[in-house]
Amino acid sequence: xxxxxxxxxxxxxxxxxxxxxxxxxxxxxxxxxxxxxxxxxxxxxxxxxxxxxxxxxxxxxxxxxxxxxxxxxxxxxxxxxxxxxxxxxxxxxxxxxxxxxxxxxxxxxxxxxxxxxxxxxxxxxxxxxxxxxxxxxxxxxxxxxxxxxxxxxxxxxxxxxxxxxxxxxxxxxxxxxxxxxxxxxxxxxxxxxxxxxxxxxxxxxxxxxxxxxxxxxxxxxxxxxxxxxxxxxxxxxxxxxxxxxxxxxxxxxxxxxxxxxxxxxxxxxxx
Numbered sequence: 001x002x003x004x005x006x007x008x009x010x011x012x013x014x015x016x017x018x019x020x021x022x023x024x025x026x027x028x029x030x031x032x033x034x035x036x037x038x039x040x041x042x043x044x045x046x047x048x049x050x051x052x053x054x055x056x057x058x059x060x061x062x063x064x065x066x067x068x069x070x071x072x073x074x075x076x077x078x079x080x081x082x083x084x085x086x087x088x089x090x091x092x093x094x095x096x097x098x099x100x101x102x103x104x105x106x107x108x109x110x111x112x113x114x115x116x117x118x119x120x121x122x123x124x125x126x127x128x129x130x131x132x133x134x135x136x137x138x139x140x141x142x143x144x145x146x147x148x149x150x151x152x153x154x155x156x157x158x159x160x161x162x163x164x165x166x167x168x169x170x171x172x173x174x175x176x177x178x179x180x181x182x183x184x185x186x187x188x189x190x191x192x193x194x195x196x197x198x199x200x201x202x203x204x205x206x207x208x209x210x211x212x213x214x215x216x217x218x219x220x221x222x223x224x225x226x227x228x229x230x231x232x233x234x235x236x237x238x239x240x241x242x243x244x245x246x247x248x249x250x251x252x253x254x255x256x257x258x259x260x261x262x263x264x265x266x267x268x269x270x271x
Contacts, residue, residue, distance in 0.1 A: 007265045011258045013214045013223040018044030022064025022212035024205070025088075027051050027081050029071025029100065032198035035246070036205040042253035043227070045209040053080040057087040064212030066093055069201055071100035073111045085119035094122035094211045097166075098204040102126065103133030116164070123211060123221055125169040125204045128153060135160040158183065167221050171203060175229065177222045184222040187266035188229035190236035196245055203228050222267065230264045231256055 023046045028036060033049055040047035050059040053076070060066050066088040068081045088095050102112045112134060115121065124134065135156050154176055161168040162180025169177045175186040193199045203225060210224030211217060231252035238252075239245040 007258075007262045009219055010223040010226050010265060010267070011261050013210055013220055014044075014227050014256065014261065015258075017209050017213040020064070020213045021046055022209065023048055023062060024065050024067060024208045024212060025050060025056075025060050025063035025084065026067045026069070026205070026208075027056060027077065027084055028067060028069035028098075028201065029073075031071060032069070032201040035198040036202055038250050039202045039205045039228075039253060040209060042250050043206060043209045043224075045212065050084075051077060051080055053083055056080040056084040060084040060087040060093065061091055063088070063093055065096055065208040067096045067098070067204060067208040068115060069098040069100060069204065070102070070108055070111050070115075071098070071201065073108060078111050078114060081115060082118050085115065089120050094208075094217070095119060096204060096208040096211055097121045097124045098201060099124060099126045099130045099134060100201070102130045109133070121164075121166050122217065123167040123169065123207055125171070125207050125221075125225075127171050127200060131157055131160065131168060131170050154178075154183070167217055169203075169207060169221055169225060171200060171225075175203075175225050177218065177225065179218045182218060182269070182271045184218065184267065184269040184271075186222060186226045186229055187268070188226055188233050188264065190233045192236045192242070192245065193229075193232045195242050199232065222269075226265060226267055227256055227261065228253070230261060233264065234260070 024040050026049050037047040050056050099112050101108045157168050158178045161178045177184045206224040206228035207221050210220040214220045235249035235252045239248045
């Protein structure tokens, strides 16, 4: 039966991020570094960007979560991701994977296959096309944009999560998060968010912040996405367009509180 998750859970997990103030190690794409660093700070965590293989593994050992984003992947960066990921696995530090553009090119697809085969990934967050590609289905990816939607593909996402043991979060008009057995849908958000470079990567950042701060992991992932989308929803309402959205969004993330979550949260679950 589909039931609502109490706003208390999301509120407590949001407060937990600010209490723990975890360090999030990003090995991410060069397009979004500044944006996602600011998102990390606004949500109450501490960002570090350490892509060099000379230090990535050591840095991963200090982190609350490791975020791997293949948006501007190259062979050297992939090598660094694997090294950092192995260090994180040794210390049971959650790894959050953003498969940007998976399926679009051979380089990206091979990079994802390498990461999935050599590392224990805790969470993957991507658009429908990217996740369908990971699941072995033609997802319809153009560049880094999805040509597919999540609607009607929930069974594929759940099967992928069940077979891999990876919490799977699929962004879209409704965000779908599953562990293969249970699912949560986050209905918050605004279409204008997709017109801003890096908002998808930012959602993965939110997931990493919450994954580093609380369990169970499925609820942490959904709570992070919910808080992120609520802030984006409000920012879209208050801004005049994409240019004014970004600073408003950072402000809303930083100022998100229990009252706003209680008023705005729209979430469903089958647990």
